Amino acid sequence: MLINSVIIILREVFEAALIVSVLLVLCQKLQLPRRYFLSSLGLGGVLSIFYARHIASISMFFDGVGQEILNACMHLMTFICLLFLIFSMGRRPYYKITVWAIAGCLSATLVGEGSEIIIYIQGFIGNEQLLETVLAGSFIGAGVGFSVGVFMYYLMINLRPRKGIAVSLVALVLISASMTTQAFQLLIQADILISQAPLWNTSSWVSEGSVIGQILYALLGYESTPTPIQVGGYFLSLILASALAVRTFNTFKWEKGE
């Protein structure tokens, strides 16, 4: 139970930590006030508690697929916010869009990952013996995931501004494509999008259950058996976000000497 708790919480915290660290680096590089970042984290935390408390009834909306629809909406919202962020960052007239886009991404990420952690842990309340083990495992998992986030943050924040912005843009592009493919997967699961045969099967090379598979899922939205809709959505998002990222990078107002 201890190991299982470590793995479950680590996976959730790791996914959130990657996104949060990139956004925090951007806040620093773009010199945005920290209060926006902190309030978005707070909002995400409150909403994740609300979502976790009501997930049973939310799940039964839309003939039992409410959870998929809400999660898909959050992924699509994150995708749209990321596009706005990539487009607006570094442009003074669009300052407010940048702030709102970061707030949207942060809140949605926290709701998605945070609610799952709460749902997992709250099931053990009342079973003191198991709860103790689960909490111990959760703290270890959260600690490791948080450390990865801190490591990522310091890795990116110490890069020279031009390199730092370039790395952040690449990360945002990859996250945005991953969000689309995950949203499409949820809509297929909810029977809203048509279920198709997978385009390929790479499970014999990299299993989704393996450590590498889990890391690739968090970084790139890796799926070993993606359907044509998912692959199409992934590459369309990748192209769209990349085009915006290249435009932003080329028109970025650099400080003298950069």
Added chain:
Amino acid sequence: MRILLIICLMLAITPLFAAPTVNIVIRHHLFYPSTVEIPVDTKVKLLIDNQDQTAEEFESYELNREKVIPGHSKGVVFIGPLPAGEYPFFGEFFPKTAQGKVIVK
């Protein structure tokens, strides 16, 4: 805009026929039945009733499905149409005991 158009197109071609339902119960971190048989090339609705106090996450890499089902609640997961074969699934929160498979034939 393109993505919106794709979503609208996909919505338009989603079959309107109701899928047959298969009931699965989660009790004491086990799936009942642990083996589910479904026909080839047929979409099926899995209605999963979690009777435990703890939450469970229905997960299958082979079926490409993942859903959290809180304690004392139900969840719906659509699977298929699928070619013949065996598709394992498991409960991610209790993977040692919660194991099952879908046999398509």
